[in-house]
Amino acid sequence: MNVLDFVNAFFSDSAQWHGYDGIPQRLLEHVQYTLMALGIAAAIGLPVGLLTGHTGRGGNAVAFVATAARALPSFGLLVLIAVVVGIGLLPVMIPLVVLAIPPILVTTYEAVRSVDPAPVDAARGMGMHEPDILLRVELPVALPLVLSGLRSAAIQVVSTATIAAYVSLGGIGRYIIDGLYQRDYEKVVGGATLVALLALATLAVFWAAERLAVSPGVRRR
């Protein structure tokens, strides 16, 4: 049997399509974990990145935090936190958020830093307030880069959210972990395929978001 046969067998098994262990349910759980982790990471990374980028202060701190966060192994963090606080959503969310913050924070910081200083100077000179300068002058121009940071974070979280299954939660990781445990390679390959599809879907969502949110004047098309 080759990989394609596994994929075929996995997706054509009608039992996969309903119930608490069905593909829709697992996908939904996976998307929920991803959105939650991404939402928390963005709520931290975006404002900090925007502010440090705008003021130009704290660049070193941003770089340090990002490097440190990248050095933490997600799985190690999961086990560690699970040991400390027990099994649940927290040991899953913390490593995913830690994983997602660096690309969001660093890219947002860099994005705002790289905005042409001339329009910012013009805006300040015409009496625009600082928050408006950041949100109405810098952010719209920095947006493509900011979105690309969010996108890398989202892709990483989508693939890494499989670890939720280690602490008895759901998500697509269930197929992979259960499959490995049961030596059911059909499940493993099917789960991996689902993760890959979800990653592609994420790319599509960001592509659409960029089309909608970025001004044609910035896209230059």
Added chain:
Amino acid sequence: MIRIDSVTKRYPDGTVAVDRLSLEIPDRSITVLVGPSGCGKTTTLRMINRMIEPTEGTISLNGADLQQQPVTTLRRSMGYVIQNAGLFQHRTILDNIATVPRMIGWGRRKSRERAAELMERVGLDASLAKRYPYQLSGGQQQRVGVARALAADPPVLLMDEPFSAVDPVVRKGLQDELLRIQDELGKTIVFVTHDIDEAIKLGSTVAVMRTGGRLAQFAPPAELLSNPVDDFVEDFLGADRGIRRLSFFASEGLELTTDPVVRVDATAEQLAAPDAPYLLVTDAEGRPLGWAEPGDLTAGDIVAEGLLPYGRPFVPGADSLRAALDCAVLSPTGWAVAVDAGGRVTGVVSQQAVGEAIRAAHSAADTGDARAVGPADIAKVAP
């Protein structure tokens, strides 16, 4: 009036960018700050809208210290134009121009109407309204920058080398446009440039600054050209300041003669009549065709191709003595051709006659000094 009173700016690294500068910038006219790169022009300009705060001294606007009002209120009363326009690339041209009206609470509709009005005023075609900055040439972007600064009708306009990044032809167009707009609007404009020609062309008063942020001379351009206060100013004005000064003398007084002017269909008698070394041939409507020696012309058989070029005619009244002299110098015969607004010859004048007019104008300017140089009381010289 903007009054700069012994202002010094020392940057944290110790650089003294502006050194005890005092200037009184008159209302409703263009005051130019000019000087070599790094002499503190930008620093001075940015202290007027408090983008930079002075280390010592005060700046006041209509008698009130700038520090007395909130900085955003102050800046909203002063349009600000910078070198590369600094347009918002995510906004359309119309919305770029509507920025300040929107910011101070005008409705979207009213702001856009105002923006459209300004596009016309600065000579931008209405079809550009929906475009984005990247779709405009450098010169057009600069016009948008000027329109954006004028949008909320601020009494003061601060301009920092606004035309330095465009090519000479476009620059000339922008300068002419600014002078035209200023004629209509009468703003108090502070204009920074490193280009002395631009300063002389645009300024009602010119402040020449020297390296170290000190004022070298503050005077109307004609006075600057006739009486540079020291070697630095004289060098900065360049070698041909005598010629350039002629731009400030009218060409009206030149004595024109129509004796050597003949029409292309002139008879042999008419061709023989003038006692002149050269004849200027015009077409039937009186437009110049070219010069010829009397002996070379045959009545009824004059072809434009066989004539000497007449150079570039000048319009007495509209053009200066400099243009008249330029005409005479460029003409192969040494005679300048004067035309009316419709391009019809009103007479010719020799180099010699232009030279006499220049001498007369100089002596008139020197005896009537106070009148020729304008408000001498505001001219101040650095210690």
